[in-house]
Structures are given as C-alpha cells and as structure tokens.
Amino acid sequence: MTxxxxxxxxxxxxxxxxxxxxxxxxxxxxxSEGSYDPHGVPSxxxxxxxxxxSLPGQPPSQGFSSADIVAARRPTLINFFASWCxxxxxxxxxxxxxxxxxxxxxxxAYKDKSDATAEFLQQNGDPYTRIxxxxxxxxxxxxxxxxxxxxxxxxxSGIVRWRWAGGLSEDILHQSLAPLLQSLA
Amino acid sequence: MKRxxxxxxxxxxxxxxxxxxxxxxxxxxRTQEQRAEALGHQLRxxxxxxxxxxxxNADLARDLRRIIRxxxxxxxxxxxxxxxxxARYGNFIRLRPPFNAIxxxxxxxxxxxxxxxVAAALIAARRRPSAPAPLTDAERRRLADLLKS
Numbered sequence: 001m002t003x004x005x006x007x008x009x010x011x012x013x014x015x016x017x018x019x020x021x022x023x024x025x026x027x028x029x030x031x032s033e034g035s036y037d038p039h040g041v042p043s044x045x046x047x048x049x050x051x052x053x054s055l056p057g058q059p060p061s062q063g064f065s066s067a068d069i070v071a072a073r074r075p076t077l078i079n080f081f082a083s084w085c086x087x088x089x090x091x092x093x094x095x096x097x098x099x100x101x102x103x104x105x106x107x108x109a110y111k112d113k114s115d116a117t118a119e120f121l122q123q124n125g126d127p128y129t130r131i132x133x134x135x136x137x138x139x140x141x142x143x144x145x146x147x148x149x150x151x152x153x154x155x156x157s158g159i160v161r162w163r164w165a166g167g168l169s170e171d172i173l174h175q176s177l178a179p180l181l182q183s184l185a
Numbered sequence: 186m187k188r189x190x191x192x193x194x195x196x197x198x199x200x201x202x203x204x205x206x207x208x209x210x211x212x213x214x215r216t217q218e219q220r221a222e223a224l225g226h227q228l229r230x231x232x233x234x235x236x237x238x239x240x241x242n243a244d245l246a247r248d249l250r251r252i253i254r255x256x257x258x259x260x261x262x263x264x265x266x267x268x269x270x271x272a273r274y275g276n277f278i279r280l281r282p283p284f285n286a287i288x289x290x291x292x293x294x295x296x297x298x299x300x301x302x303v304a305a306a307l308i309a310a311r312r313r314p315s316a317p318a319p320l321t322d323a324e325r326r327r328l329a330d331l332l333k334s
Binding site: 039042138142147 | 231232234244245248249252271272273274275277278
C-alpha cells in the first residue's frame with residue numbers, strides 16, 4: 001500500500017469525528033440557548049387561518065368563537081392554560097405585562113374544572129379579555145396543541161403568525177413577541 | 186388437568202396489554218377496532234414521543250385514540266385519518282416518515298451504504314495481489330516428498 005491511502009485511512013476517521021463533534025457541539029449549544037428543542041413539534045398553523053371553534057365561557061366571562069377573535073380585528077394572543085400546569089403559574093407575570101402593554105389576550109382553559117380555573121385566576125391574576133373552556137380538549141387538538149401552556153399570535157385578519165409551546169417569559173416578550181406585535185400593528 | 190386447561194384458556198384470552206386500559210374505549214366491531222389499533226400504532230404520541238398513540242397513557246394520546254375511533258366509525262379511510270392528524274401535527278406525528286426531499290437521506294441511507302460496501306469490496310478485490318506463479322518441477326517434487334513422509 002502506498003503512503004497516501006495509508007495517511008488517508010488514518011485521517012478519515014479523525015475527520016469524521018471532527019465533523020460529528022462540531023455537529024453535536026452546535027446542537028447542544030443551540031439547545032442550551034433555547035433556540036432548538038429536539039422535542040418541539042413545529043406548528044402547522046403558521047400562515048394559516050385560525051381553526052374554527054366555539055367554546056363555552058369560564059364564568060363570569062362569556063364564551064367565544066374563532067369568529068369573535070377575527071371580528072375584533074386586532075393582533076391577539078390566544079393562550080391555552082390550566083390550573084394544574086406549573087409553567088402556567090410561571091408565565092402569569094409575563095401575561096400580565098403583555099396585557100399592560102396593550103395586547104388583548106384571549107384565554108382557553110384546557111381540560112380544567114371551572115372551580116380550579118377560578119381559583120387559579122384569583123391567585124395568579126387574570127390578564128384575559130375573555131376566557132373560554134375546552135374541557136374535552138378537541139379545540140386544542142385542532143390547534144395542534146401538545147401541552148400547556150401554548151400561545152398563538154393571530155394577526156388582524158385572523159391568520160396565525162406565531163406559536164410558543166411552553167411558558168412565556170419577559171425575555172421572550174422582549175425578544176420575539178414585542179417586535180412581532182409591532183410589525184403586525 | 187382441569188385447572189391447567191383453565192389457566193391455558195385464560196392465557197389465550199388475555200388481550201395484549203396496550204395502554205387501552207378502559208374497555209369502553211374499544212369499538213364493538215372487531216374489524217373496525219383492529220383498523221383503529223393499526224392506525225394508532227403508526228402515530229406518535231406527542232407527549233411521550235417514542236411511544237405510539239396506541240401505547241401511551243398520556244391524556245392527549247387517549248384523546249387521539251378516541252378521535253381515530255370516531256373517524257373509523259364514520260367511514261374515513263386509513264389515509265384520511267392519517268391526513269387529519271398530519272394536518273394538525275405535521276409529519277412529526279407519523280412514526281414512519283414519508284419519502285420526500287427532506288427524508289431522502291434517511292430513506293436513501295441503506296442504498297448508499299450498500300453502494301459504498303460494493304465499491305469498497307471492488308477496490309479491495311482489485312488491490313489483491315495476483316495469484317502466485319505455478320510451482321516449478323523441483324518444487325512439485327519436494328512437495329510430494331514432504332507429503333509422503
């Protein structure tokens with residue numbers, strides 16, 4: 001065997017390991033930054049109209065339908081939440097802040113008992129314009145929801161522009177949500 | 186003897202232990218239920234992602250099982266049920282990804298590996314030194330001597 005293939009044989013595995021290592025490093029880096037989630041399920045709704053639904057209200061709020069949200073003709077956040085969900089408690093301050101900044105938030109209580117939802121709102125604040133109840137969870141499935149909380153931004157004409165699976169934080173508000181809402185206004 | 190027969194019968198009758206723990210979930214029609222189970226096995230549970238919808242105990246998986254059964258009963262084809270799920274959760278929900286531009290590398294990997302193997306084998310065969318020269322008469326005689334002793 002000549003010298004060149006021998007050297008190639010030695011370098012090939014090293015090269016493969018280097019490429020693989022860089023790949024894994026980038027992956028882990030993006031995971032720790034939060035810009036990549038290997039368990040994330042990409043939303044099929046982005047750029048599509050809001051799914052049609054009509055849900056009963058969480059008293060004293062009236063229920064609402066997808067048509068009601070579109071009729072408001074404002075960029076809106078739809079937030080699925082539940083009293084039994086811990087990240088929902090964690091994201092509550094971010095939602096209160098968002099409301100104060102002037103974005104309407106329409107809440108949908110997912111698989112929750114009415115009393116439990118009421119208690120949750122009393123303890124964590126109620127940032128919602130209206131609150132509907134999705135006890136069977138069918139509307140959530142039409143949204144492609146796979147956990148709570150999940151938030152969707154709807155533009156003036158009822159097109160879904162953004163989805164966040166998991167709790168919102170002030171960081172996400174400043175970095176992603178605020179610029180998006182500004183561009184939709 | 187009787188006891189053995191009973192135990193045997195029970196073993197035979199025991200349904201496979203799927204997550205369907207609630208018998209009211211099952212469809213009364215055997216063929217429809219089998220179709221629904223087959224469909225559930227092709228779909229990923231979005232919560233515990235390496236389990237199928239049929240195997241998972243998550244609430245969402247139970248909801249999806251119920252929807253599969255509703256759609257099977259109302260006469261949807263298998264493809265219609267899968268399409269309904271993909272419209273909401275994307276191809277991610279399919280445990281067996283479809284063949285398209287993105288999955289080309291995935292589905293093509295066995296063919297690529299096979300081609301690489303064939304190429305490697307051909308190169309190795311070409312490199313192999315040619316067969317040694319036939320034995321001379323002297324060598325043949327010596328070999329015969331050695332074998333005799």
